[in-house]
Amino acid sequence: MIYGDRSTGVIVTGATGKQGAFHIALMNEYARKVGGVGVVAGVTPGKAGQEVAGVPVYNSIRDALKKHDASASVLFVPGFAAGDSIMEAASAGLSLVVAITEHIPVHDTMRAISYARIHGCDVIGPNCPGLLSPGEIKMGIMPVHLSSRGHIGVISRSGTLTYEIVDQLTRAGLGQSTIVGIGGDPVIGQTFRDVLRRFEEDDQTKAVVILGEVGGSLEEEGARATDLPIAAYIAGISAPPEKRMGHAGAIIEGGEGDARSKIARLRDMGVPVASRPSEVPRLIREIL
Amino acid sequence: MKLREHEAMKIFGEHGIPVPKGFLIRSVGELGPLMGELGDRFVLKAQVEVGGRGKSGGILVANPSNGERLLEELFKKEIKGVGVREVLAVEYLEIQKEYYASIAIDRSTKQALILFTDQGGVDIEILAKENPDAVRKASLPLLMRDIPPFMLRDLLGSSHKEIGSILNQLFRVFCEKDALLAEINPLVATPHGIFAADAKLIIDDNALSRQGITLNRDLTEREREAEKHGFSYVELKGDIGVIGNGAGLTMATLDLIEYYDGKAANFLDVGGGADQERVMHAVKLVAADPSVKVIVVNLLGGITRCDEVARGIISAGVEQPVIVRLAGTNEAEGRQILDGSGYRMMESMEQAVKAAVEAVK
Numbered sequence: 001m002i003y004g005d006r007s008t009g010v011i012v013t014g015a016t017g018k019q020g021a022f023h024i025a026l027m028n029e030y031a032r033k034v035g036g037v038g039v040v041a042g043v044t045p046g047k048a049g050q051e052v053a054g055v056p057v058y059n060s061i062r063d064a065l066k067k068h069d070a071s072a073s074v075l076f077v078p079g080f081a082a083g084d085s086i087m088e089a090a091s092a093g094l095s096l097v098v099a100i101t102e103h104i105p106v107h108d109t110m111r112a113i114s115y116a117r118i119h120g121c122d123v124i125g126p127n128c129p130g131l132l133s134p135g136e137i138k139m140g141i142m143p144v145h146l147s148s149r150g151h152i153g154v155i156s157r158s159g160t161l162t163y164e165i166v167d168q169l170t171r172a173g174l175g176q177s178t179i180v181g182i183g184g185d186p187v188i189g190q191t192f193r194d195v196l197r198r199f200e201e202d203d204q205t206k207a208v209v210i211l212g213e214v215g216g217s218l219e220e221e222g223a224r225a226t227d228l229p230i231a232a233y234i235a236g237i238s239a240p241p242e243k244r245m246g247h248a249g250a251i252i253e254g255g256e257g258d259a260r261s262k263i264a265r266l267r268d269m270g271v272p273v274a275s276r277p278s279e280v281p282r283l284i285r286e287i288l
Numbered sequence: 289m290k291l292r293e294h295e296a297m298k299i300f301g302e303h304g305i306p307v308p309k310g311f312l313i314r315s316v317g318e319l320g321p322l323m324g325e326l327g328d329r330f331v332l333k334a335q336v337e338v339g340g341r342g343k344s345g346g347i348l349v350a351n352p353s354n355g356e357r358l359l360e361e362l363f364k365k366e367i368k369g370v371g372v373r374e375v376l377a378v379e380y381l382e383i384q385k386e387y388y389a390s391i392a393i394d395r396s397t398k399q400a401l402i403l404f405t406d407q408g409g410v411d412i413e414i415l416a417k418e419n420p421d422a423v424r425k426a427s428l429p430l431l432m433r434d435i436p437p438f439m440l441r442d443l444l445g446s447s448h449k450e451i452g453s454i455l456n457q458l459f460r461v462f463c464e465k466d467a468l469l470a471e472i473n474p475l476v477a478t479p480h481g482i483f484a485a486d487a488k489l490i491i492d493d494n495a496l497s498r499q500g501i502t503l504n505r506d507l508t509e510r511e512r513e514a515e516k517h518g519f520s521y522v523e524l525k526g527d528i529g530v531i532g533n534g535a536g537l538t539m540a541t542l543d544l545i546e547y548y549d550g551k552a553a554n555f556l557d558v559g560g561g562a563d564q565e566r567v568m569h570a571v572k573l574v575a576a577d578p579s580v581k582v583i584v585v586n587l588l589g590g591i592t593r594c595d596e597v598a599r600g601i602i603s604a605g606v607e608q609p610v611i612v613r614l615a616g617t618n619e620a621e622g623r624q625i626l627d628g629s630g631y632r633m634m635e636s637m638e639q640a641v642k643a644a645v646e647a648v649k
Contacts, residue, residue, distance in 0.1 A: 079494060105495035106393060107430055107466050113398050114429045143589065158536020160588050164637070167588075167615075184535055186468075187398050213536055216395040235539040238524075238546040239555075246520035246535025246557040248494065249395070254413050259543075276547060277540055278638055 001133035002153075002178050002198035002205075003096055003124070006036035008137055009070035011061055011094070013085045014077035015042025015052050019100075023076065023141050025053040030138045038137075040068040061092040072096040074130060074139050082126060083108030090121035098139045099125035099189070106248070109187050116189070123189025127248065129159040129181035142179060150175015152284060153199040155192055155222075156211035157184050157247065161235060165211060165280055172281035177205040184247030186215065192222025200228055207231070207288050209280055210271075214239045215249045215257040220265045231283040232266050233274040234259045289491050289506045292335050294376045296487035299465065300472070305457045306483045310378035316360050322377065323352050329380035332359055338368040346372070349380065381483055386474035387447065388412055388423075389455055390488075391462040393469075399427040400462060402435065402455065404443040408474035428459070435459055450482055451475065466495030510573070517569050518559055526551025528644050529574035529583035529608070531567075533558050533592065541586045541637060550645035553580045562592050567600025575606035582647040585612045586637045594622025602629050609647060613640035 004010075010027065014020045024039045031038025041064040042052050048059040058064040061073065073089040075082060075097060082101040089097045090112075097116065104126045116123050124131060130140010134149040141159075146167040152174050156162040162181055169176060180195050182188050192210055199205040207229040212219035214236035223230060237259040239245045241252040252258045263273045272283045291299075294312045301307040311322050312335070332355070334346035341347060346367040350358045363372055386408035394401035405423045407415060416423045426439045435443075440452040454475065462470040471488040491499055493506075507515065514521030520535060528545055530552050532538030542552045554577065558570045567585075574583055583606070587597055595618045601610055602625065613634045614622050626633045634640035 080498070103494045105466055105498070106468065106492050107463065107495070110393070110398055110400075110430045114431045156536070158534060160532070160534030161536030161540050164537055164540070164588055186393055186395050189398075191396075211536065213539060218395060221396060233540075235536050235543060238542040238552060239539060240522070240524065243522050244493075244520070245522060245539050245555055250535055250539065256413075276544060276638065278636075 001136045002195070002202050003122070003131060003180070004072055004137045004139060005133070006034060006136050008072055009037045009040045009068060010139055011041050011043060011064050011068070011070045011073045012039050012055070013043045013061065013073055013075040013089070015055070015057055016044040016047050016050060017076055020076040021052045024055055027074070027138050028053065028055070030144055034135050034137070036137055040070055061088050061094065065092060070094065072098065072139060074098045074100065076100055079103035079105070083112040086112035086123055087115045090116035090119035095121055097121060097123045098128070098130045099123060099183070100128060100130060100140055101125070102127040104185070106185065106187050109185060113187065113189050122194075124180065125183040125188060127185040128183035128188070129162065131178060131180045133178040134176055140181065142181070146170060147179065148175040150177065151204060151206040152176050153202070153205040153208040154179040154211065155195045155208060156181050157213050157249070158211060158235065161211055161277070164277055165209060165233065168278060168281055169209070169284070174281055174284055177202060184249050186249035188249075191218045193218070193225045196222050196226040196228060200226065207284055209233070209284060211235070212262065213247065213250050214245060214259050214262070215251050215253070217257065217262070219262060220269070223266055223269050223271050229287040231272045231274065231280060231287055233277055233280055234262050234266070289493060289496060289501065289504050290337060291489045291491065292337070292374070293333065293487055294335060294374070296489035297376070297484070299461060299489060300484050300487050303457045303461045305454055305461070305472075306481060307487070308378040308381055308483055308485065310376055313359070313375045313377055314373065316356055316363065319356055319359055319377065323355060326377060327379055328352070330355070331378050331380055332362055333376045333378065334362055334365070334367055334372040335374040335376055336367045336370045336372060338370055341367055344368055381476055381485055382478045383476045383485070384479070385477040387451065387476070388473045389451070389458060389475050390469065390471035390473070391458055391467070394427055397427045399429050400459065402426045402428060402443060402459070404455065406445070406447050412473065430463065448477060448482055454482060461489070465489060466492045466499055468492050510577070514556065514573055517566065517573070519570060519573070520555070520557040520559070521573070522555040523577070524552050524554055526553045527579050527581045527648050529553050529577065529580040530586070531556045531558060531570050531574055531583065532586045533560070533562050533589055537586065537588060541584065541641060544637065544641040545645060548642055548645045550641070550648065553577055562587055562589070562597055564596045564600040564603065567597050568604045571601055571604035571606055571610065575604070575608055580608055582644050583608050583610045584640050584644045585610060585614070586640060587613070588615045592616035594619045595625060598622040598625035601626065601631060611640050611643050611647070613637050
């Protein structure tokens with residue numbers, strides 16, 4: 001597993017909102033099932049003393065850390081406050097922030113990621129479903145019933161497309177080590193390259209699926225920097241230029257980041273790229 | 289959202305970037321009284337959001353005797369299919385040299401990317417490909433207040449020193465305005481100093497409200513309607529309507545349609561928590577496009593309730609056939625509801641897409 005395991009304590013910020021409360025319950029349901037620590041505290045400024053899904057709520061991460069052991073936070077705070085929340089977690093000494101929030105102004109994300117880096121804190125997301133190491137830990141909103149424990153790492157810029165592929169891998173008997181949703185925004189904390197580096201040091205992971213989409217060149221940068229066997233699927237072959245395809249980061253700009261040239265560059269590096277999601281399990285079998 | 293040139297020019301000017309004296313004109317009659325301030329020669333620039341505006345006749349050099357006639361012609365013109373409703377009249381600049389300067393978001397370094405070249409006035413993407421050494425680059429964390437002097441020396445080389453302060457002002461505009469791109473092309477040297485002869489500013493859609501912008505002009509009417517419901521919607525040119533949850537899965541559905549030689553009419557991501565009402569609105573919105581002959585709904589989620597989705601589809605009651613792939617909780621119930629009402633439920637996205645492509649053949 002990477003980024004965390006059963007022993008990782010998690011603080012949820014934005015705990016008292018509808019999303020926060022709902023997903024604290026699901027994360028802890030999973031923690032109980034696998035014998036993990038799970039979410040130990042929630043944080044919402046001004047809501048100290050409340051309880052959400054059986055978890056005590058504090059005004060700040062610092063306050064929560066006085067009473068609980070935790071090294072990671074999962075945040076559900078609204079876009080305008082999420083950058084602040086990332087910096088609070090980094091400043092309090094947490095080593096990982098998983099930012100689920102969508103619609104964070106990109107300048108806020110850039111500042112928060114720079115700040116977190118100074119404090120040695122890694123950021124997954126924003127605009128992501130978080131991560132799931134089957135049988136170990138879930139930090140975020142991924143459905144657990146489609147996954148199974150195994151040796152395939154999955155890194156994705158998307159949410160539901162990840163579930164689609166994970167479902168197909170599971171049906172094909174290919175369990176997963178860790179599934180990481182790195183986020184659909186133009187600027188994200190952990191990129192394909194960063195997560196691949198973690199997978200390289202993870203004995204459980206034998207091959208990795210990269211699920212990319214139009215916009216930028218993070219897929220190629222990741223593939224170029226790793227020795228692990230990888231297979232890819234890139235969404236957006238039918239995406240028109242200069243249009244945002246749902247994700248803030250899914251846009252072909254200035255003639256760059258289109259799916260066809262991305263796929264061509266990956267294939268030039270020897271990375272097999274699926275033409276359809278249903279081809280992914282076969283490609284993974286071939287490189288194992 | 290992309291600002292118009294005159295809006296960006298005004299912001300640049302307010303931040304101390306030298307800009308030519310200029311006036312926004314909406315009718316021919318407005319030019320006369322301004323002629324005294326514009327001088328013996330001035331430039332009329334159509335305010336249209338198309339690339340290659342100059343080559344398409346959207347920028348004209350005029351003088352007091354032919355100004356009104358040229359302006360009248362410009363207002364009657366269509367530049368690449370776009371009508372001219374506003375014209376920016378600016379004083380003529382005696383150009384001795386052209387530069388290019390921009391600040392953008394760099395996904396790889398997660399910092400601001402500053403680009404500068406002393407070969408301005410050209411298409412920067414072409415220049416970067418043909419002569420990459422001519423384009424100087426620097427990455428700057430947004431935690432910085434100014435561009436450090438060493439970085440300015442690296443960027444500018446032997447170019448005019450006063451461009452350094454213009455780059456710093458441009459960086460301030462970039463930060464204060466939540467910009468995705470702040471660009472001056474060309475930045476020009478004249479006998480009277482350096483001027484921004486053009487201005488481009490794209491504001492982050494996620495920061496529009498704190499920038500005081502209430503209406504995103506980049507969206508079409510149907511796209512704006514979709515935004516009100518919290519959907520991401522993009523109009524395309526085909527005949528198969530598409531509804532999915534999640535941007536990646538919806539894009540993959542479009543790609544699969546193309547793989548089977550079909551053509552998607554739209555991209556619609558209903559987002560998380562697709563309940564009965566949201567699904568109904570989504571189906572109605574897609575069906576309202578007259579080119580849509582069949583609709584594919586592809587929803588996959590751990591927490592999406594299939595019975596809710598099924599009721600949403602039925603309550604939309606649209607004329608076009610709706611082909612559905614649903615996976616989530618209460619799947620069997622959702623299937624039962626749809627089967628009973630004559631809708632087609634498919635096992636996989638691949639089957640659903642194939643059926644839709646067949647249906648329009």
